[in-house]
Amino acid sequence: MTQDADAREATRPLAGVVVLDITRVVAGPFCSMLLADLGATVIKVEHPDDPDYARTFPPMVAEGDAAGESAFFSQFNRNKRGITVNLKSADGKALLKQLVAKADILVENFRPGTMDKLGLGYDVLRLCNPRLVYTAISGFGRTGPNSSRPAFDNTGQAVGGLWSMNGYPDRPPVRVGTIIGDLAASLYAAIGTLAALRVAERTGEGQVVDVSQQDSILTLTENAVVRYTTKGEVAGPLGNDHPFVRPYGQFACKDGYVFFGGYTDKFWRLTCDMFGEPHQADDPEIDTMEKRFDPDVAERKVKPLLERWFGAYGKAELEAMAGDRIPLSAIRTIAEVVEDPHVAARKMIVEIPVAGESVRMFGSPIKLSRTGEIPLGKAPMPGEHTRAVLMELLRLDDAEIQRLLNSGAV
Template identity: 35%
Template sequence: MTLGEHGALRGIRVIEIGQLIAGPFCGQLLGDMGADVLKVEPPGDGDPMRNWGRGDDKLWWEVVARNKRSISANLRLPEGQQLVRKLATTADILIENFRPGTLERWNLAPESLQALNPRLIIVRVSGYGQTGPYSSRAGFGGIGEAMGGWRYIVGDPDRPPSRMGVSIGDTLAATYGCMGALAALHARERTGVGQIVDSALYEAVLQVMESLIPEYQVAGYVRERSGSALPGIAPSNVYPCKDGQYLIGANQDAVFARLCTAMGRPELADDPRYADHLARGRHQVELDALIADWTRNQTTAEVEKLMIEHGVPAGNIYRAPEMLADPHFKAREAIIDLPTEKWGPLKMQAPFPKLSHTPSSVRSPAPTQVGQHNAEIYGEELGYSADQLDALRAINAI
């Protein structure tokens, strides 16, 4: 099956010259939606993501590089730079996540690429953005999470700031980069010209910080770490059971009343300490303790049954084994089996979100070799002869 044959972005070509997480995840999202993604890797070892993962089995690449074709180009050499310039004339979107100024040093400045192809949209993901006093600094996802406010509020209050178990700063910046690219594609329909999408890691994190800034401006309130609870939002926490833990979210008045009935304590809904949102927030600690006294005498299955019967939002805390065993994941096809050369059918998350008429899909596994599609792209599509490709290999340009 030809890449880009199906999906909302069928017919859109993406050149991805980023590496590690943010740029490649943006490319993954666009590829899942049907775009033809050409992954440009440095000759030799390629993208470091090929060797990222747990233990001896490096599986991250299999997810982030799906739906992509690999070509190699040494962007530090004029010959490699010229290959990207030629590719840019055929593309709709170019993604990069190098430190600002790197493209310019490689003679691949956005204005020069857009001079060759005025319709080209360039997604630039970086730590601090393309402008401002910090723009030239190196920036990784964790730094963006810290500067954007995420790290300070994550963890238990008696311990240093913690982190999530995933690279949320990188993936947020990539997602906003993808969103910007889609908006730029729509704008191009009206204007006929592309534009630059500037996605900074710290600003992507800042976007999901809710009312953190105005809370400080108006009330001088600085959000602090609060563990598994959100201050003033009660009950909404993880509660102990006989055989594990269970998450319950019943902070809305009517839902809280249903929880009280499920617990066999309907009178609590009318107790002045818990009767409305503000009261429950003021008595959050004692309310959590009261609910925990009830749940610790139940199994998770018993609590779940009661929550479902009474319409209370709640759920188990899943790991990979629970996801693979859950019938809802299966019914929704949230996890797919992707045929791979090395691993056989490999389970991974399905494309998301779901579109009713132009569904996203995984049409090909991650390329196994750096430059696996050089002959196909450079030779068949750009017209380079076998001798020309051999000459480029001889100087390590591909």
């Protein structure tokens, strides 16, 4: 590295932190990607004959006659180095232990007990490195009667209560339209990992970070838990409504829909003024926030007003009218979000190389004022950096690496 490159590397928040990522799909890869985006050296470990099957997920980007690379995979594995290790072989187990001795963090998302069966559980690996932060992401966590059950994202949404709350009251529940169980678990895992890393740096002692999809989803249910425990109310689907705040939801306009959240007295009065009907704010039936919260009043008096007002304008017109004064936003399609000038100004759409092309994908929402931008690199091909990592991190020579290759360990 040049002196300037060394200086830039040193400013990365997690510079010098080595992460072993033995996860697949999203719950895990997203966690380690966040660490990589913050400057950690993340080494993605895959089986030489059975790599992460998210590599086959669409959309695929092809180069010439090649089968192509997955943009989906690249989005969650950028900035990582890739090696292959067969964790079922004796040489592969020994190699992982050597890598653990040089690492700060290991992230895995196997079903609880799988790493123990391989002889590579935390109690074994901590003997190789007492400072190791061992982060385990699973459907139900490492303890409890359901810990050994298989799980996917939909499992977390189902057993965490979120699925039962989503949709419309007169229809069956609807899953949230993204893999929020995987994503939420990864976010909590990243937070827990960094907390445990601080402890390890201070005390020299690592620990297990145990994050479950069910637990993570449960924390996203807003007021549902306390409504049940205090009032016995079971939250159900509400469509686009809020359980008690009104007006606060989706409203149709000339060319689509907007979110409007002007439920406070201040925002309500500003809204009435904006539409040229200031007297509506003094209507004795809807002149206070508490009155507008009443479901019957909201349906009979407030909703017709808003539908009449919003129906006369388009999304862009309404946003311009509301400006910085009133909480009103267009409900954008993904195409509109990707092309949004504000999103561009926040550098939330970045270009990452995939199969020789530059693919736009989401950037990092973490903005650090002193560190500045951290360059984002491509996702690795299976085993792309095996030789380099084994030479740099473990100081293995060519002959030993070739022996491991020949034995199928890497």
